[in-house]
Amino acid sequence: MVALNAPTATVVGAGIVGVCSALWLQRAGFAVTLIDSGGIGEGASFGNAGNISPGAVVPYLIPGIWKEAPGWLLDPEGPLAVRPGYFLKALPWLMAAVRSASEEAAVRTSHAMHALHSGTLEAYGELTLGTAAADLIELSGQLYVSEKPDSAQGSALTQRMRTEFGVDAVALDWMEIRELEPCLAPIFKSGLLLPKNGRTKNPHHLVTALADIAQRNGARVLRGKVEGFQFEGAAVKAVIVDGQAQAAQRVVIAAGAASRDLAAQLGSRLPLEAERGYHITIADPGVMPRMPVTNTDAKFACAPMNVGLRLAGTAEFGGLNAEPNWQRTEVLKRQAQRMFPGVRLDSVSTWSGNRPSLPDGLPVLGRSRLFDNAWFAFGNSHFGMSAGPVMGKLAAELVAGQPSSVDITPFRATRFQE
Ligand SMILES: Cc1cc2nc3c(=O)[nH]c(=O)nc-3n(C[C@H](O)[C@H](O)[C@H](O)COP(=O)(O)OP(=O)(O)OC[C@H]3O[C@@H](n4cnc5c(N)ncnc54)[C@H](O)[C@@H]3O)c2cc1C
Secondary structure, three states: OOOOOOOEEEEEOOOHHHHHHHHHHHHOOOEEEEEEOOOOOOOHHHHOOOEEOOOOOOOOOOOOHHHHHHHHHHOOOOOEEEOHHHHHHHHHHHHHHHHHOOHHHHHHHHHHHHHHHOOHHHHHHHHHOOOHHHHHEEOOOEEEEEOOOOOOOOOHHHHHHHHHOOOOOEEEEHHHHHHHOOOOOOOOOEEEEEOOOEEEOOHHHHHHHHHHHHHHOOOEEEEOOEEEEEEEOOEEEEEEEOOEEEEOOOEEEOOHHHHHHHHHHOOOOOOOEEEEEEEEEEOOOOOOOOOOEEEOOOOEEEEEEOOEEEEEEEEEEOOOOOOOOOHHHHHHHHHHHHHOOOOOOOOEEEEEEEEEEOOOOOOEEEEOOOOOOEEEEEOOHHHHHHHHHHHHHHHHHHHHOOOOOOOOHHHOHHHHOO
């Protein structure tokens, strides 16, 4: 419970990052208001694959990816797409991403990812201790599979990154894959087991359960769109929610892929892109892997959830407000049939959501350049469920003026202007 007359903090966005920020802010003694334009956890945090990966130290942008990317772009069923009308707009982001895929940059990114992800299960454990939310998280292990021999473990650089940070990873041959996950088709020749990685049984249930804890601790939850701010000198005085000013002493922007406009109003022009992904969830598939399985050839994840079997993937650039291309979910259905012989597809629901992505693969976390009482916490791209509780902890430390428990220099908003 927060004390009467406690200092107040306003968090914009109730995805995994915003809700975890709210919980840590409460622990630091703040009375929290959490604002979301939609329902709690209904952004990217709703429909992801739920992988919680302390061992996520390998960036997406690594040397070699740009040899594969043109092939993916040309393949209508490939994992990467840029909408034709959006190509010129996306070009600066894509060029910056190419620069981030050098070996030197990838190694730097890997260090920053380790700092954000390695403590994820402990941080979730602290936030959920003694609550029903704890049951939604499991140290399940994760499996990567490839139809090519020696491919699931990735390049030599990838393997070096895992070794450097002591990430447990066991290479498997086709027979060991069959023993571990008998429901998989016998097409996979190489596998990698990451026994210390985990999952949530349902990312949406997890975010709403965490938000329930925050509300029980006194958080005020408002439904409304934050359109802008009122300022007084170098401070935000109020957030404008659906045209109404709400007084704010401290503001954390955790609005996921929609954070770009809000950050710009606070003086930071950031190359944040919406990277659209899709899922299908099969309520009654008739088959179920024991742990999340990532297909490293086609770049999507298959996740056992408490609502069925979910296949999630695709990185599509078309702008924040582009309509989803539901043909993408047809590709996932075909992949389900290829990977899981006998899978039943008569109970499929589909979803699409935007990852908040910056071209160096790292989030933005830090104080606004112009306003002393506004902070940014967004941009976790493919890893937000893994980074969420640590991002929230770091955001709360910043707001409370405490030293950061990890080095946050790699996440500074100003890095794009340097
Ligand atoms: C297909 C797919 C699979 C994925 N799989 C994984 C995975 O297995 N593991 C993993 O770690 N990550 C995964 N991710 C990434 C992860 O989902 C995201 O990084 C994470 O959910 C981002 O969380 P967030 O809180 O920053 O943003 P969001 O969850 O998008 O939350 C932002 C919230 O802000 C609100 N908002 C926006 N603008 C405003 C405004 N102006 N006013 C008020 N509210 C506003 C939105 O309504 C939303 O609720 C996946 C993503 C996708 C798309």
